[in-house]
Every structure is written in C-alpha cells, then in structure tokens.
Amino acid sequence: MKIEKTNEKLLWVPSPEFKDNSNMREFMIWLGKTRGLKFEEYHELWNWSVTDIEGFWSAIWDFFKIKSSKPYDEVISGGKMPDVKWFLGSSLNYAEHVFRNEDPENVAVIYESETRPLGELTWAELKKTTASIAQHLKSIGIKPGDRVVAYTPNIHETLSAFLACASIGAVWSSCAPEFGMKSVIDRFKQIEPKVLITVDGYKYGGKEYDRLELVKQIQAELPTLNETIIIPYLKDQPDMSGLKNATQWDKILKENARAQLTFEHVPFDHPLWILYSSGTTGKPKGIVQSQGGILIEHLKFLMLQSDLKKGDRFFWYTTTGWMMWNVVVGGLLTGASVVLYDGNPGYPNYETLWKFAESAKIATFGTSASFIMACVKAGVKPKEQFDLSHLKSIGSTGSPLPEKGFEWVYEHVKEDVWLFSTSGGTDVCSAFLGPCPLLPVYSGELQARALGADLKALNDNEEEVIEEIGELVIKKPMPSMPIYFWNDVDGKRYKESYFDVFPDVWRHGDFVKFTHRGSCIIYGRSDATINRGGIRMGTSEIYSALESIPEVDDSLIVDIPLDEERSYMPLFIVLKPGIELSNELKARINQTIRQNCSPRHVPDEIYSVNEVPKTLNGKKLEVPIKKILMGVPVEKAVNKGSLANPDSLNYFIQFKKES
Known part of the structure; x- marks a missing residue:
C-alpha cells in the first residue's frame, strides 16, 4: 500500500491482505491454537521470543x-554464551529438508550469467545432479566431517555440489573465483580439504579469466587433496593437463546417472559449512556453523521474516565468497x-539486474546498499523500462x-x-535486524x-x-551462532571476537x-565510529551526507588520535571522472557535513584518491587505514590478500610517510 510521506518519512505500509497472507501471521495464529499464546502485534511476539527462548525455538x-x-532431549543446555548446546x-540432515519440497516438474533454480543465457533446473534435475555428485564423493571415500572446498562462482553446479556435501554430512567451504591465490590458501589450507571443486575460468565485466594455472598452484598448496573436480564453465573442453587427480564434472554425472539421493542423519551441531571472517587484519578465521542451527535459523528468517513462500522466486546478488550465497541456498x-546471477552487476550498465528481474520474474530481489x-x-529508472509487476519485495544489506x-x-x-x-553478519549467516511483513517501512x-x-x-x-x-x-544465544572457530581448540579466539567487552x-x-x-x-562499525568533542557519529552518517554531492563517487573518513584531547580527521574522496578537487567543492563538502551531521565532524582536510580500499565483499577498510595512519606496520594492520584492490593501500602508505 503506497501512502503519502509524513514528517517521519513513512514510505510504505503493508495492506491488511498482505499481512493476513503472510507466514508471520500464520505463525501467530498457530501459536494461539497450539500453545495458547495470543499476540496482538509483532513486538509482543518478539518480546516473547527473546524472553522464553526455549519455548520460542521449540x-x-x-x-x-x-x-x-531421534527426538531431542532438551532445547538448550549450558546456560551462558558461548557454551550452549541446542x-x-x-x-x-539439512539437505533432506531442502528436498522435502521437491515437486519434480516445477522449477527449483533459475540462472543467468555473462557466460550463460537464462536457464532453469527443475527439482528433478537438481536432485539427479545432487545424487550423482554425492555418490561420487562417497565412492572416493568422503565421510561425514570431511571437508570439500569450492573455487566456483554463483552457478547451479555449485549449488548441487553443496547439497551433495550436506547430504552425506561432509563440511562445505567456498571462495569466489575472483579471489587471488593467497586469499584462497589462507582460507582453505587451514581446514585441510580432501576435495576441490573448481571452474576452469569465468567471465566478468565482459572479460574472460582463465583460472586453471592458478588451480595448479592451489593444488600444490593443499597437500590433503585427493581429487579436483573441474566444472567446464569458460570452455566446453578445458585443458586439464598438468592438474593432479582431476576429474571433469560431466564425466561424474554420466558415471553416476542412476544414483539415488540418500541422507546421512547427523547430530544437530554437526558442522554444515565453514565461512570466514574478512581477514583484514590477519588470516581469516574459519567460522563453523551447524547443520541444525542453520536449518532452523534460515527457516525462521526466510519464511517468517522475509515471507518467502512456495513458488516465489528468490534472488540476492552475491558471490560464493559472501554469506549471502549461503542464505540464497536456504531459499x-x-x-x-532460487535465482542465481554470475557476473558484474554494473555491466554493461546498472540496468542489467533490473532487466534480469523482469526476465526471471523475481519476487524477492536482494542486493547491496552500494548497488542501490x-x-x-547512474540515474537508473527501472519502473520506466521493465515490467516488475511480479516484484513483491526488495532486500538490501552489506552496509546501511x-x-x-x-x-x-x-x-x-x-x-x-x-x-x-x-543487518546481521557472517558470524550467524543471517540477519539480526531487518524485515517483518506486518510492519511499515520508514526511510533509513x-x-x-x-x-x-x-x-x-x-x-x-x-x-x-x-x-x-x-x-x-x-x-x-541463537542456534546459528558459530559452534566454534576452526583450529581454536580452547575457544580463546571465539571468545575474544565477541565476548571480550561484555562477559556472557x-x-x-x-x-x-x-x-x-x-x-x-x-x-x-563501533570501532570506526568517530567521537569528536563528546558527540559520537557513525561513519555511515557522514557517507550518507556525501551522497547528495554529485561530484563525489566514494569516500572514506577516519579519526586519528594525536593525544588524549586532540585528533586529526582527514576525509578521502573518489571524484567522478573529469572532476577536480577545487576549493569550492571542498567548501560545499564541509558545509554539507556541517548541516547534515555536526560542525564537529567537519574534516580537518579533504584529499582526492583514486579508489577507496575495500574487502573482497565490498566493505570499506576504515579501521585498517586508521591503523596505518597511526603508524601500525602495514603487514600488521591489514591482510592484503583480503582486499579487492590491494594497490589502493599505496596512497595511504605514502600519505603516512609524508605526514
């Protein structure tokens, strides 16, 4: 229901029909019938869910x-975080819960990429491929708990391979193929995988990237590998010479065409996959989440909070190196x-994904704040160009x-x-804050x-x-919180990551x-928040203010302490092509921040840079840049392998030398 804006910037209110047809409303009615619990509105329901956590999760x-x-003995034990069991x-088995939804002739997966045109997989086709890969993995000795890693893009083969791993209780981990050698090894070597699944290459932004030479180097760094499975993606017949123990994907499907999919039941807290911290200040930490914890959290988040229903088409632009890929799988x-896209979302222009939304008939369109x-x-106006009548919801994440x-x-x-x-995180592979189909939408x-x-x-x-x-x-506690960090035997790193400030x-x-x-x-981020004269300001507020200045393409601000009372706060901006940083533009930037944020958060200096350093997932490196400018050695301040644009650090290294 569209409504007129008010001073509170109310943008949208769900209609009575929208609310009545939601899964959330169905859950509330069910609670009344089966538990005798009556809730008039969402916040009452939320309050119960966090007061009686045993009652809620059961x-x-x-x-x-x-x-x-087997029936469970108790919902939760152990008491205080992080020492709880669910x-x-x-x-x-996670995969069993996926395939209980199978309707053989209906579409399970819709996909498109810069390499492939729009295509579909039925539930029957998805199940057959999953069964073939699972059978092959078992035939080469993969058992519950063994690690299988993927160096693959967001394509349907990756999805099938993951489901095959989950079905036999193996532990999955993935990196996107744009990750460089060091980033891949920093992640995969620590978990000692037995199988590597990879593409021969990929296409991004209209350019082809062969990856087989890099795969040879990865093999050499992973001595625990027993087999490498090659998915022909860039070429129909990739050159596999020089690869050790390599098998082609299509050969596996052909040899195991008659395989039947079975499911290995494992304990609730059996590892499902290993995700990774961003690794900006050291080697990425392996975050291990459980089959049961992810299963129950994703059912809750996707069906109740996000209101996904059978037959909906669920898309989120992501790579396999970001936890949103795992959330998409949960769809x-x-x-x-589920709807998959592999390629540059801005190629050849920012209309590409909106055109895809039309052709794939997407109901829930997920993306990042940076894309929006x-x-x-770019001045894109999708509603004037595309039929988006099927679009029910749009999700945004990654940053405010x-x-x-x-x-x-x-x-x-x-x-x-x-x-x-x-807003949530890799830490729980979900969102703590976000959608509710019963509530209105306020701007910001x-x-x-x-x-x-x-x-x-x-x-x-x-x-x-x-x-x-x-x-x-x-x-x-929540069930999808990490069961542990990989190789963190005494749990020290886990506790330091989340429980170092407030015990329990x-x-x-x-x-x-x-x-x-x-x-x-x-x-x-609280560790990047700027406190000037007792006024605390999130960096996102400053970036948001700068969005109104058309000449500014990107920005980064940090506050460097000089002593107990003074600090130095430079603003680094990326200007649009052809624009110079004039005194007039500096004055306009300062005035915008003064009016929209606070006079105390006007930067001490403004500098023009070619690009802002970002992680592979697109997050700005505020804290590492702050450390570099404070004199922390670069190798201690940041792990260059975790960056999408490591050369961007050179400016800041030189800046520190000259300061």
Missing part, C-alpha cells in the same frame, strides 16, 4: 515440522525457486542504506513494494529486531537505551539506535 521446530530420526539428542528450504546507491548516481536509497526505490523502482534493509530504518534475536543498545555505562545510539549486543553478552561491533517504534538505524 515452537519454530514444531511449526516447521523439523524432521529428526536440541541435544536430535539427528537430522530452497522454503519451497521457493550506484543506481541512484541511506535515506536517498530508500526513496529512490519507491520513486523509480516500484511504488507498492516492500523494501527491507537488513530497519523494520525490526528478528524473532529470537535479543538485541539491545548499550551506552557507555552499559545501560540499555532507546532513541539513543549505543553498542549493539545480543543477550541471549555478544558484542557485535556495530553502533545502533532503536526507535520508540521498535525499528532501528545502524550507524556503522
């Missing part, structure tokens, strides 16, 4: 009819069809979405669409705290605050403000 188990070969005694748990803002700057991005969606994409911004705000996520904002006195910026913490309370590292309506605003 209800989720029953509502989604989790299949276990659904002890149960035995299940299959809901009975929805790139569309804003500025108000300008929210308003662009309603003005230039679709008036009656549910736009939800989310995330709708609500997710069910089961006991989030609070704490001020400097560790007091819970509303309508005030505070440190984001989680006070109760998960500190997430973001600054957040919860409104009196229950919505929230993310202000960026």
Whole structure:
C-alpha cells in the first residue's frame, strides 16, 4: 500500500491482505491454537521470543515440522554464551529438508550469467545432479566431517555440489573465483580439504579469466587433496593437463546417472559449512556453523521474516565468497525457486539486474546498499523500462542504506513494494535486524529486531537505551551462532571476537539506535565510529551526507588520535571522472557535513584518491587505514590478500610517510 510521506518519512505500509497472507501471521495464529499464546502485534511476539527462548525455538521446530530420526532431549543446555548446546539428542540432515519440497516438474533454480543465457533446473534435475555428485564423493571415500572446498562462482553446479556435501554430512567451504591465490590458501589450507571443486575460468565485466594455472598452484598448496573436480564453465573442453587427480564434472554425472539421493542423519551441531571472517587484519578465521542451527535459523528468517513462500522466486546478488550465497541456498528450504546471477552487476550498465528481474520474474530481489546507491548516481529508472509487476519485495544489506536509497526505490523502482534493509553478519549467516511483513517501512530504518534475536543498545555505562545510539549486543544465544572457530581448540579466539567487552553478552561491533517504534538505524562499525568533542557519529552518517554531492563517487573518513584531547580527521574522496578537487567543492563538502551531521565532524582536510580500499565483499577498510595512519606496520594492520584492490593501500602508505 503506497501512502503519502509524513514528517517521519513513512514510505510504505503493508495492506491488511498482505499481512493476513503472510507466514508471520500464520505463525501467530498457530501459536494461539497450539500453545495458547495470543499476540496482538509483532513486538509482543518478539518480546516473547527473546524472553522464553526455549519455548520460542521449540515452537519454530514444531511449526516447521523439523524432521529428526531421534527426538531431542532438551532445547538448550549450558546456560551462558558461548557454551550452549541446542536440541541435544536430535539427528537430522539439512539437505533432506531442502528436498522435502521437491515437486519434480516445477522449477527449483533459475540462472543467468555473462557466460550463460537464462536457464532453469527443475527439482528433478537438481536432485539427479545432487545424487550423482554425492555418490561420487562417497565412492572416493568422503565421510561425514570431511571437508570439500569450492573455487566456483554463483552457478547451479555449485549449488548441487553443496547439497551433495550436506547430504552425506561432509563440511562445505567456498571462495569466489575472483579471489587471488593467497586469499584462497589462507582460507582453505587451514581446514585441510580432501576435495576441490573448481571452474576452469569465468567471465566478468565482459572479460574472460582463465583460472586453471592458478588451480595448479592451489593444488600444490593443499597437500590433503585427493581429487579436483573441474566444472567446464569458460570452455566446453578445458585443458586439464598438468592438474593432479582431476576429474571433469560431466564425466561424474554420466558415471553416476542412476544414483539415488540418500541422507546421512547427523547430530544437530554437526558442522554444515565453514565461512570466514574478512581477514583484514590477519588470516581469516574459519567460522563453523551447524547443520541444525542453520536449518532452523534460515527457516525462521526466510519464511517468517522475509515471507518467502512456495513458488516465489528468490534472488540476492552475491558471490560464493559472501554469506549471502549461503542464505540464497536456504531459499530452497522454503519451497521457493532460487535465482542465481554470475557476473558484474554494473555491466554493461546498472540496468542489467533490473532487466534480469523482469526476465526471471523475481519476487524477492536482494542486493547491496552500494548497488542501490550506484543506481541512484547512474540515474537508473527501472519502473520506466521493465515490467516488475511480479516484484513483491526488495532486500538490501552489506552496509546501511541511506535515506536517498530508500526513496529512490519507491520513486523509480516500484511504488507498492516492500523494501527491507537488513543487518546481521557472517558470524550467524543471517540477519539480526531487518524485515517483518506486518510492519511499515520508514526511510533509513530497519523494520525490526528478528524473532529470537535479543538485541539491545548499550551506552557507555552499559545501560540499555532507546532513541539513543549505543553498542549493539545480543543477550541471549541463537542456534546459528558459530559452534566454534576452526583450529581454536580452547575457544580463546571465539571468545575474544565477541565476548571480550561484555562477559556472557555478544558484542557485535556495530553502533545502533532503536526507535520508540521498535525499528532501528545502524550507524556503522563501533570501532570506526568517530567521537569528536563528546558527540559520537557513525561513519555511515557522514557517507550518507556525501551522497547528495554529485561530484563525489566514494569516500572514506577516519579519526586519528594525536593525544588524549586532540585528533586529526582527514576525509578521502573518489571524484567522478573529469572532476577536480577545487576549493569550492571542498567548501560545499564541509558545509554539507556541517548541516547534515555536526560542525564537529567537519574534516580537518579533504584529499582526492583514486579508489577507496575495500574487502573482497565490498566493505570499506576504515579501521585498517586508521591503523596505518597511526603508524601500525602495514603487514600488521591489514591482510592484503583480503582486499579487492590491494594497490589502493599505496596512497595511504605514502600519505603516512609524508605526514
């Protein structure tokens, strides 16, 4: 339902029909019938979900009819984070819950890439491929707990390979093929994989990238490999000479064409996959999440919060090196069809993915805040060019979405669409904050705290605050929290990562403000937040203010302490081609920050740079750059292998030398 804007910048309200048809409303009705629990509105439901966490998660188990070969003994044991166990005694399989949705002739996967035209896989085809790969893995001795790694893009073969691993209880881990040699080895070597699945190459931005020479180097660094499986993606017949123990994907499918898919039941906390921290200041940490924890969290988040339904087409632009790929895979748990795209989202222009949304008939279109803002700057107007009548919702994540991005969606994409911004992390492979189909959308705000996520904002006195910026913490455990970090035998690194500031309370590292309506605003990473004269400002607020200046393409700001009372705050900006950093432009930038943020957050100096250093997942390197400018040696401040553009560091290294 489209409504007129008010002073609160209310952009959209779900219609009564939209709410009544939502999975969330169905869950609330079910709770009334089966548990005698009556809730008038969402925030009452949320409060119960974090007060009675045993009752809530057992209800989720029953509502989604989790299949276990053994009944669980208790929902949660151990008490305090991180030393808790979930659904002890149960035995299940993630992939089995995916394929209980199979409808052989219906579409399970829709895909397109710069290499392949629009195509589809039915549930029957997906199951057959998964069965063939699973049978082959078992035939070469892969057992529950063994690691299988993939150096592959976001294509349907990757999806099938993951489901095959999950079906036999093997542990999955993936890197996108644009990751360089060091980044891949830093991740994969520590987990000692037995099988590597890889493409021969890929296409991005119209250019071809052969990867087989790099695969040979990766093989040499992974002595535990027993086999490498090659997916012909760039070429129909890739040159496999020089590769050790290499088998072609198509050969495996042919030899195992009659295989039947079976499911190895494993304990609830059996590892499902290994994700990785960004690794900006050292080797990436292997974050291990469980079959049961991810299963129950993704059912909750995707079906209740995101309202995915059987037959929906669910898309999120991602690579296999970002946890959103794992979330997309989870879409299959809901009975929805998942939609995959591999390629440069801005090639040949920023209309590409909107055209794809039309041709693939996408219902939920997920992307990043940076993509939406790139569309804003490029002047894209999708609703004038494409039929988006099937589009029900748009999701944004990766960084806070500025108000300008929210308003662009309603003005230039679709008036009656549910736009939800989310925030969570690789740490739980889900979102703590984000969508709720029962609530309105306010510009610049995330709708609500997710069910089961006991989030609070704490001020400097560790007091819970509303309508005030505070440190984001989680006070109760969630099933998809890491079961452990890889090779962290005593749990020291795990505890240091989340429980170093507040004992028994998960500190997430973001600054957040919860409104009196229950919505929230993310202000960026707390360790990069700028405190000037007692006024604390999230860097995202400054970046958001700069969005209104058309000459500025990107920006990075850091605050360098000089002594106990003074600091130096430079702003680094990337200008659009042909633009020079004039005194007039500097003055306009300063005035914009003064008016939209605070006079105390006007930068001390403004510098023009060619590019902002970013991780492979597109996040700005605020803290590592701050460390470099404070004199920390580069090798201790940042892991160059984790960067999408490592050469961008050279400017800041030289800047420090000359300062």
